Amino acid sequence: MPSPLTEKEVNRLFQLLDDNQLIFLQSYLKQSKKSKWLEKLAHKKGIVLHSNVSIDEVWEKLNDWELKEILDGGYGNRPYKCECGITLRYCYIVHHRKENKTYQLGETCLGNYTMMSAELIKDITNGFHNIDLERDEILIRHEQCWDLPTDYNELNLTENLRTQIDIGLPLSSIQVNRIEKMFQHELFQVRRQRERDRIAQLRTRQSTFVNSSNVSSYSHSRTETITYEEVIARHLTNLKQIREYEHRITYPVMLDKWDSVQDMIMDLKRGEDINYSKFLSQMFELLYYLDLY
Ligand SMILES: [Zn+2]
Numbered sequence: 245m246p247s248p249l250t251e252k253e254v255n256r257l258f259q260l261l262d263d264n265q266l267i268f269l270q271s272y273l274k275q276s277k278k279s280k281w282l283e284k285l286a287h288k289k290g291i292v293l294h295s296n297v298s299i300d301e302v303w304e305k306l307n308d309w310e311l312k313e314i315l316d317g318g319y320g321n322r323p324y325k326c327e328c329g330i331t332l333r334y335c336y337i338v339h340h341r342k343e344n345k346t347y348q349l350g351e352t353c354l355g356n357y358t359m360m361s362a363e364l365i366k367d368i369t370n371g372f373h374n375i376d377l378e379r380d381e382i383l384i385r386h387e388q389c390w391d392l393p394t395d396y397n398e399l400n401l402t403e404n405l406r407t408q409i410d411i412g413l414p415l416s417s418i419q420v421n422r423i424e425k426m427f428q429h430e431l432f433q434v435r436r437q438r439e440r441d442r443i444a445q446l447r448t449r450q451s452t453f454v455n456s457s458n459v460s461s462y463s464h465s466r467t468e469t470i471t472y473e474e475v476i477a478r479h480l481t482n483l484k485q486i487r488e489y490e491h492r493i494t495y496p497v498m499l500d501k502w503d504s505v506q507d508m509i510m511d512l513k514r515g516e517d518i519n520y521s522k523f524l525s526q527m528f529e530l531l532y533y534l535d536l537y
Contacts, residue, residue: 248373249380255319257383264411265386272408273379274314280371281311288364303341309358312346313337326350327357378416385414393420395434399427436537443528450521470520472512482527482536483509489534498533501526 249257258266285308286293293302303310315335317323324335325348332350338358339346347357351372355365392409401409401423408415415423424431486502493499505526508518531537 248377249383251319254380254383257380257387260383260387261413262411265413268408268411268413269379269382270316272404273375276375276378277314277372278311280375281368282306284364284367284371285309285360288361288367307342309338309340309360311336312339324348326353328353378418381416382414385416390414395431395438396423398434399423399430439528439537443525446521446525450525469517470512472509472515475509475512475520475523479527482531485536486527486530486534489536492534493530495533498530501530505530 258269261269282299282302283293285306286302289306289308291302291305313336315324315337317333317335319333322331322333324332326332326335327347327349330350330353334351336349336351336354337346338349338354340358349357351369354360354368355362392415396409405415405419405423408419483505486505490502493502505523508523511518528537
C-alpha cells in the first residue's frame with residue numbers, strides 16, 4: 245500500500261471524482277469504519293459475528309458504545325467540537341444504548357469519554373488508519389486510470405462491488421485480493437480458457453503464415469520485436485514453473501523445445517531478435533506437456 249497522503253493531496257484527488265464516485269467512496273469509507281468499530285468491539289468481547297445475525301441484534305448483545313456517525317467538516321474546516329472543547333474536522337458520534345448517552349468526539353478523545361480500553365481504542369484507530377490507506381490507494385488508482393482486470397466482468401460480484409465498477413471507481417488491492425480469493429476457481433477456469441483461445445489463435449495465425457505466399461505479411465511478422473525485459477515481465481512465472489519440473493521432461497521432442505525456449509531467452513539477453521510466436525507456442529506446449537496448465 246502507498247504511504248498515507250497528506251490531507252491536501254487527498255483533497256486534490258477527491259476533486260477529480262465525479263458526484264457519483266464521491267458519494268459512493270465516502271459512504272464506503274464510512275461503512276468500513278463502522279464495521280471496523282463493530283468488529284473490534286465484538287472481538288474484544290469474544291462475540292463471533294455471523295452473517296445471519298443482523299447488526300442491530302449484535303449491538304443489542306454487545307450493549308456497548310456504538311459508532312453512530314462520522315462527520316467530516318471538509319478540507320480546511322473545523323466546524324465540530326469535541327466534548328473537551330477542541331474544534332474538529334472529523335467528529336465521531338458515539339452512543340451507548342443502555343446508558344442512553346451520546347458523545348461527539350475527536351479521535352484522540354474517544355478513549356477518555358467512553359472508558360473503552362486503550363488497547364481497544366488503538367485497535368480501532370489502527371483499523372481506521374488502514375481504511376484511510378485503502379481510500380488513498382483508490383484515489384491514486386483513479387488518477388492513474390487503473391484498469392479493471394477484464395476477467396472480472398464474468399464474475400457474480402456483490403451489488404456494491406458491481407456499482408463501484410460501473411461508476412468507474414477503481415478497486416483497492418484489498419478488494420481485489422478478496423475477489424481473487426472468493427472467485428479463485430472461476431477465475432482459474434476463465435483465465436485458462438483465455439490462454440487456450442490465445443494459443444489456438446496463435447496456431448491459426450502461424451499456419452496462415454506458413455501457407456501464405458504474401459511477402460509483406462511475412463516481413464511484417466518477422467519484424468515484430470520483443471525485448472528480454474518484456475518476455476521476462478510476461479512469462480517469468482511460466483518459465484520458472486517449467487524450470488521447476490524440467491526433470492519430468494522425457495520426450496526428446498519436448499527436451500528440444502525446452503532447449504529452444506532457453507536459447508531464445510539467451511538470444512534476447514544478448515539483444516538479438518527472436519520469433520516470439522514460436523517462443524510462445526513452444527513454451528505453452530511445454531506447460532501443457534507438464535500438466536502445468
Ligand atoms: Zn476532545
